[in-house]
Structures are given as structure tokens and as C-alpha cells.
Amino acid sequence: MGGSLLKPVILIGIVYAILKFVVPNIPGSAPLPSSLIFLYLMLTTTGIVIFATLSGESKDAFWGPIQRFLTGENIGGLQALRYAVLILFPLLVGWQTYGNTATSDAPPAENRTIHPAPPGEYTGLSNPVAKTPESIMQGKGFYAAFCSPCHGNFDGKGPAARGFSPPPANFSDPTTIAMLQESYLFWRIKKGGVGLPIEGMPWKSAMPRWEVELPDEWIWKIILGEYDGAHQSPRTWE
């Protein structure tokens, strides 16, 4: 076994280590899926084989040790390694095949979009109610009466929340109302869970359709009270 085989093995090892451990730690990056790492390693291997077989000389230097390892005699301790490879390779192929063909026991995956796009008529509306201490206080009163049973103290943990999946939104979480405009909240409160488009899985949401029970003005006041109570500000256009 010459050094000519050692270099490619080390190279593949380094590429794997970079993809697995270095890339995910680059700021703004994320762990790579194993299928992508596998693809990169296949490309690297292909490159090595092309490079090694460019000339007749390098081809012999590359294939020679492999051929000796697989078929040569008197290779000493490598004999055991040869049998290990010859047994492990088919088992690995079998294991991969099983993983790809065995029937899954898991319930269907659900990709629910949490903030789907609102209908056109609910984009860019501005709150017609002036943001005064009185209207905020009124809004908080309505919130306590209609919203808090599920949304609780703006934390999504009201006494009626526990059985619902998806859970009621937590308004203190910066990824909920702080990311949304007031007109989006107006749509969600008015039309409720049943108003969601298909990607929002409307059949699972317990959010009431408040348009049948509350006047628009109350809804706009609830929005003022909600942002104030959750210590968040609505997203604006700039």
C-alpha cells in the first residue's frame, strides 16, 4: 500500500470534516443535510479518480495498491481488513436499501405556514382608531373579555389554551405580532382560523371568526391593546 492512496483518503477526510463541522459554524450558515454532504464527497471522489488516471503512470500508482489490497497475496495484516471490507460493503448497501424502502410508521408530516399571505383587501390598512390611552385601555378590556381565555396575559397561555394544536399565538414572542402589520392582525381577528388559506391549515385552528360577533372598531382597539400589553410595535412599511 503506497502513499499514493493515503493522500486521497486524507483529502476526502478533510473535505468531510469541513462540510460537517466547519461550514455549519460559518455565521449565517446552517448544518448541511447528509444527502448534500454525500453528493459533495462523491464529487470529490470523482475528481480524485479523474486526476489519478490522467497519465498511465499515475493510473498504475493509483490502481495498483487497490488491486493488491483486493487480490494480492502475502499482504499480511491487511488480509483481515480485506475480508472486513468485502463483508461490510454489501451489508452497508443492504442497510441503505432497507432505510430507503421500509414503510414509515410516522404520521404524515405537516408543513403548516404560520403567517400565510393575507387576501389583498387586508394589506396596508391603517388603524382608523387613534392611539390614545383611552382607546388602548378599551382595547385591553375587550382583549381580557374575548382573547385572554386562550391568549392569556399576551403569552398564549390562557386557561383554555392547553387542548389546542396549533397553540394560541404568544404575542410577547418577537416572531408573532412584532413581525406583522396591524392590517394583518385585523384580518386574522376578523376572519379567524377558518379564514386561513390552505397552507395555514384552517381546519386545525380554534381562532373564532370574530367578524360575526364584534364590530370592526372593537377589533382595531383590541389590536392597539394587544401591542401595548405585549410590549411590541407593529411592523411598518419602511
Add this chain to the structure above:
Amino acid sequence: MAQESVAVRAPMVKGALPVDDPNAAVWSNATPATFPMSPQVHWPNRIQEVTVKDLSVRALHDGTQVAVLLEYADPTEDPDDAAALEFMVGDKKAHFAHGQPMAQVEGGPVNIWYWKNKDNKGVDMNAKGFGTLKVQTHQDVKAKGAYANGTWKVVFSRPLATEHADEDTQITPGGFINIAFAVWDGKKDATSGDLREKGSQKAVSSWWYFRAEAPPDYSGYYYAAIAVAVAFGFQFVLIRKLKKGQPA
């Protein structure tokens, strides 16, 4: 309570299903799934507080029938104590609150299997939105409840498949379907004498999954065995070729 579950899994058992016996030993074949309950607040009339907070569910099937056992704590036995299972019907999604109409999605009906203590039998119903509940003309659901030590145990049963696919949920072993639950505590208010939980004022769950387990599928092992054989064959051919081509 135990950790929340996502799915009720009904293993296949041999012999008769315990459709009349919530305490039969055969129930131990099924792993209980636990689901949290909420007061129904989606639509008026709402309720803010309900008695039953969690539900334990087991299920079994025998290839032709399915039996579902609900278990929940209720401090008092009342004639109006009641429980129900809900399923989607057909391919269309249905809102968990009685198949309420949805604005942007065309929803389907729900199939409701209902039991009430004073009748102690199953009622097979359909709804497509609140206020549309109706009893089917063909009753396929059986139910039986037993109360002991502050706990209700209620068994619902039905054939896996029926002849009314437009009204009844159809259960195919191996496939996941949606299931939801409702419970009414039939206790009367001490002062007014009215039922506290009735109609839409009940404890409800979200949609969860239900599966009647299919007979074991070994095809993954067959494919793996074929792959191993092919890989061995490839190695055998490769080494023979290499040996032949080897300089002496």
C-alpha cells in the same frame, strides 16, 4: 398526566373485540395515547371552563371491526355525561369544530360517534358546520360506558368499512386518518339546576391522528436482502476480473 400523544394506534388482535367491556384484559394490547382537552371557544355558545382536562385513548381492531376506548376522570356520574369521537369523511379536510365552513378551503363533513350515559348506546351522526348536526338513517356505531372510581370508560365500535362512504369515515389498516374528541360533564349547576356542559358547551380536542395498524410489512427486508446479494455478486465479479488481469 402522561406525555402528549400525536396518534392513536390500534393494533390488530385475534378473537372477538371487547366492544361491550371497557375492562377486558385484551385492552392491554393497545398503548394508551393521551390528549389535552380545551373548553369549546371557537363558536358561541362558548364555555370557559370544563371538567375533563385530559383524555386517555386506546384502540383495537380485528381486520373487520374497530373498537376505541376513552378513559377520563369525572368526579360524578350523571345521566347526561356524554362523549364523542369525530372523524373527517372522504378526502376533503373538515374543520375540527363540527366541520365549520372555511373561507378559502372547501371543507367536507365530519362523522360523529356519540354516546350518552342515560341511553348508553352509540349514535352515528354527521355535521357540516355548527347547527347542522343530524342523526344518520343507518346506524353503524355501538357504544357502551362503565363508570367506576371517578373514571368513565367508554367503548365505541364500528366496522372498519361501511357502505356509506359519503357519510361514514372509512378506516383502512395502515393509513392515518384524523380523529378528534369531545366530552360533556352532565353535572347540573347547584343553584340553577341547568346543565353546565351541553351542546356546544363541552370539552374538545384538536385533530389528532388515528391508525388501525396494518399486518407487518417485511418488504423492506426483502429488498435489503436482494441488495446484499447484488453487492456480493458485484464484488465476486470484480475480484475475478482483477485476478485475471493481474500481471503474473
